[in-house]
Amino acid sequence: MPPTRAPSPDQGESLIRDRGDACPGALRLHLADDGRLARLRLPGGLLTNRQADVLGVAAERLADGALSVTSRGNVELRGLGEACGGELSRLLADAGLLPSERHERVRNVVASPLAGTDGLGHADVQLWVRELDRLLCAEEWTTALSGRFLFALDDGRGDVAGLGGDVTLIAESGGAAGVAGAAGAGSTAGVAGSYGTAGSADAYGDPYGMAGASGTALVRLGGQGFRVAAADAPRAALAAARAFLAAAHRAGNGAWRVRELPAGQTVDLAEALARADVAATPATIPRTPVAPPPAPGVVGRAVVVHAPLGRVSAAQWRALLPLPADELRVTPWRGFVLPGFADGTAAGERLDALADAGFVTDPGSPWLGVGACTGRPGCAKSLADVRADAVPGEVPGTAPGTVPGTGGLPVHWSGCERRCGHPHGDWVDVLATGDGRYEVTRHTGGSTAPVTGSTLTETVTTARNTTGT
Template sequence: MPPTPPTTPNPGEPPVRDRGDACPGALRLHAADDGRLARLRLPAGVLTVRQVGVLASVTEDLGDGRVSVTSRGNVELRGLGEGCGGELAERLSEAGLLPSPTHERVRNIVASPAAGLDGLGHGDVQLWARELDALLCARPWTAALSGRFLFVLDDGRGDVAGLGGDVTLIAGEGSVRVRVGDQVVRVPAADAPRAALAAAGAFLDAARTAGNGAWRVRELPEGHEPEPAAALAGAGIEVQASSVELPQCEPVTPGPLGPHALHVLAPLGRLTAAQLRALAASGGEVRLTPWRGAVVTGLADQGAVARRLGELDAYGLITDPRSPWAGVGACTGLPGCAKSLADVRADAVPGDVPGHRGLPVHFSGCERRCGHPQAPAWVDVVATGEGAYLVAGRPTLRTDLPEAVAAARVPSATTR
């Protein structure tokens, strides 16, 4: 769902938000053309086997039989009926998916999905995510954060550091860098979750002083930037200066992930109830990823990993990094969204690039570009109506999409 249009006094100036954000949640449902929509926050994308089963049953019983994986590793349930809100909340609560009804929309925490599985990175950011979530839900003041405020916890490899977090933590050897806006400080690793919480408090203080109703750090006007060093020191955390440069690496590709885990992608970011159950069949933890995929843990050995990849491939999941469909996404489009100018899911094509996967590509039904990748470069495909699109800014007929998208996915092509 798009944000409420802000008032912008002058071009280039931060917006003025005169109301709270309208982000849907699991308790605040959004009315769409295909029924009610619920967005369920999953800190670090983590689901137990039981929780996966509950989600599969809920979408079958109350929704359209599928879930959408968002660019933050959360899930959306679509096609919900008018009167199902109470039953939905009850079933999610019983599964431990709604630990705090007052804070359910602010639990936006992305963490490196491969942390602890492949021998790379520093620090247990998955553990940090659980601790930060508990801290968020336990503090009444954190409910003032918007449903768009984002915490990013990177284990040092740089896979999620560039996802535009309002508070970003980068793990190192015994320490962690905390980034808020353009300011970066270093703190002891043991204080990482508390540091993230204190940094969020610094943002709220700055937002109140600025008075423009900012939902995110980048919306604060010049001269009202948060002061994370002071906030962290006030929380009793030792603070040191740090370099601003952050690590960057490619997202985890589909396939084996260390000796006991694997990663697959959901076609166009959607998972059927059957695919959800297949992900949990091994009995391990499932981590939904910001690349609209899932990491499956708890496999016995490399042989078990290979067998499970074959089984998940049979369910229609993307298991091969060479698949042209890897990195291809789309918004809801018609008929689910009234603002869309096309059925973008039906029109989406992979744009096969011989020899490599190519840049990510996102099909949007309108200029809002809902759900577009949080990547440095991606191919922007936007419907303009009457069977036409803009592919990386170039007018293209629907019938010419395969060739146009393939050409645009080559890294040297013009991208957004």
């Protein structure tokens, strides 16, 4: 019997996917109103000096002169010309940003951006990122994953565990990384994305020292949890993805993500881990502590800044360079972490320079937590120029101060009901209505309600984001 068409509890959309996802990539460009769009996956948000410089060149030479940061720590180039795809792919490949053309859209990995820099957390999960990326690109079957399937690698502080990952790894006490000098220094960043094609990956064996990692990790898939050795965590995440694909095949509904599987559809994670030769024991999924996004400022020997509305000019982008440890970490909250400064003085000087360049560097800034979709004129579906309208605490058609600023929930401005790129979890929805007004709704605990002080008088029912940005 074929699967029945029914609404998904999370997405408010059909459980039947009768086509592949249309997510843009670095090679599959999306045609928008302002030109073509390329989305470059950056596992863990990691970039080297050379890679970051190449993206700045691409923004100026081929795109509209700016770069956008997505809610998965990826980077987008907009306004690309019709015939620039070949030149863009060559630039990216030469910089090691396309280790495999067939896998470029499935390299969706977010990770704790301060891992290894501030003494918190239980492991430098950036090492897991590099190993998982290598494994993803080494397997042909992983190309069947949707461009929206997400891996979340949390170092135990709880900052990315709640971002809706399909497969989540959570480091547990004692899970220290086994690469000497890696913590906080970005010492392995130079090899990220540089291992060539998928066929050559096996020759590298254990390039990131995972065999030397200690402690344990929790691998989470849906409501299942298994405890594995920290050294096996990347292989466990890969096995979990394979278990999902097998379940999706049995379901026959073309699910792109775990939450789209039909109710009652089993995912045999235990079997997948055993087949991958990963020793695992069932574990109750604990209540993970929830950490806020990294606040801007100096954290140890790292600098943290945010990009207003996730958009920076090429000149601002270049202000991030040079990178003291040859490593830039793009965060899922549209910010940047620069680790590896010699001391607090050097970090403070760079922070001041980035403030002058227009980055958010003040932890009290009302712009923190304020995001927006592309809006007009770049998106044909948008009903407003949301980026021009987005002012912290003020919304057309609502009472002054209606939208919470610092200390409140994340606020996302959307030009249409797709709500592209909205935050996961609790947030405030500012939705354009097409008449110069906005509906303001608070989403908490899975429910929605109008914000106090708004001119709205009824609850707004929303559809979850389906863009995977």
